[in-house]
Structure formats: structure tokens, C-alpha cells
Amino acid sequence: MILLTAVAAGTVAGWGFARWRGIAWQPPIFRATWLVALGFIPQFVAFYSPYTRTALTDELASTSLICSQLMLLFFTFLNLRLPGMPILMLGLGCNLAVILANGGFMPLTIDAASRLVNQAILDSLVIGERISSASKDILLPETRIVLPWLADRFVSPQNMPYRFAFSLGDVFVAAGAFWMLVGERPALSVLNSGDN
Numbered sequence: 298m299i300l301l302t303a304v305a306a307g308t309v310a311g312w313g314f315a316r317w318r319g320i321a322w323q324p325p326i327f328r329a330t331w332l333v334a335l336g337f338i339p340q341f342v343a344f345y346s347p348y349t350r351t352a353l354t355d356e357l358a359s360t361s362l363i364c365s366q367l368m369l370l371f372f373t374f375l376n377l378r379l380p381g382m383p384i385l386m387l388g389l390g391c392n393l394a395v396i397l398a399n400g401g402f403m404p405l406t407i408d409a410a411s412r413l414v415n416q417a418i419l420d421s422l423v424i425g426e427r428i429s430s431a432s433k434d435i436l437l438p439e440t441r442i443v444l445p446w447l448a449d450r451f452v453s454p455q456n457m458p459y460r461f462a463f464s465l466g467d468v469f470v471a472a473g474a475f476w477m478l479v480g481e482r483p484a485l486s487v488l489n490s491g492d493n
Contacts, residue, residue: 343361
């Protein structure tokens with residue numbers, strides 16, 4: 298959700314900034330865009346598709362998540378020349394690091410979980426296990442989390458219609474995506490130099 302918000306805001310801001318400068322806004326030109334689709338497929342199968350997510354073991358779901366993150370990291374590496382992409386890559390790296398350090402899933406702090414669900418639901422969750430077959434998170438007390446500052450520990454504001462937990466890595470991913478859509482790209486620099 299935080300990434301979608303950043304992409305929408307970056308697109309609007311990028312278009313507005315380009316219009317203010319009197320140039321046409323152009324979306325970034327990526328290399329190897331097929332890696333994004335390929336990177337999303339394992340997550341779709343493991344967490345989003347109701348037909349497959351319940352059939353996968355936790356080990357397969359974890360492997361799917363890690364493979365997905367690695368492919369997305371490789372995509373960012375290939376497109377590192379774009380503004381914002383180094384920040385986005387840093388965020389993906391932070392998320393992958395905490396996932397690998399905690400058994401293959403993103404740790405969710407009990408404090409963050411308590412701000413998302415009521416106590417009855419929280420009491421039904423098992424410490425150290427996935428929240429559900431649709432979740433990439435495992436519920437852990439902060440003292441048991443390796444790299445706790447990178448875990449899902451932040452929670453969206455109460456007045457939002459859809460509430461969610463997110464990590465520092467997610468913040469970097471969103472900031473990188475926003476800057477990538479707003480920042481001046483090499484193609485625009487070439488166009489501007491020809492106008493002078």
C-alpha cells in the first residue's frame with residue numbers, strides 16, 4: 298500500500314513538476330522490465346492467489362518470497378542509473394536482510410500487531426508463526442527479532458480506511474519510487490541540453 302501511494306504521488310508530482318518547467322513528463326525507461334513480472338509471480342502464487350497459497354508449505358512460501366526479492370533486487374541493479382533507484386534498492390536490501398535473518402519471513406512486532414487488530418484476534422495468533430497463509434509476516438516479540446529496526450514495526454494512521462504495518466525498508470522503497478518518478482532522468486537531460 299505504501300508503494301502504491303508513493304507511485305501515485307510520484308506520478309502526479311512528476312507530471313506537475315515537468316509541466317511547471319514547460320517540458321513533457323516522461324515515465325522512466327527501464328531495462329529488463331520482465332524481471333518485475335517474473336519477480337511478482339512467486340509472491341502471487343505464495344500469498345495472493347487463494348487457489349495456491351493454502352497448498353504451499355511455509356518453506357515453499359518462504360523460498361518464493363526470497364526468490365522474488367532477489368529478482369527485484371537484480372532489476373534495481375540493472376536500472377541503478379535512474380534517480381531514486383539506489384534508494385529503492387537499499388529498501389529492498391533492508392527487507393531481504395531482515396527476512397533472511399528471521400527464518401524467511403518478515404517479522405511483525407507484537408506492538409505493531411496490537412495497533413492493527415483487537416486483543417481477541419491478537420490472542421489467537423501464535424508467536425513465531427505466520428499470521429495467515431496470505432501473510433508474509435511472522436509474529437515475534439521484539440526481543441526475538443534479529444535486526445528489529447528493520448522489521449514491520451510502523452503502522453499506518455488510525456484514520457486511514459485500510460490499515461497496515463510497514464518497515465523501514467518499505468519507507469526506502471516508497472521514497473525511491475517517488476523520486477524515480479519526480480527526478481530528472483538522463484533522457485530529459487539530453488532533451489534539455491538540445492534546447493539551449
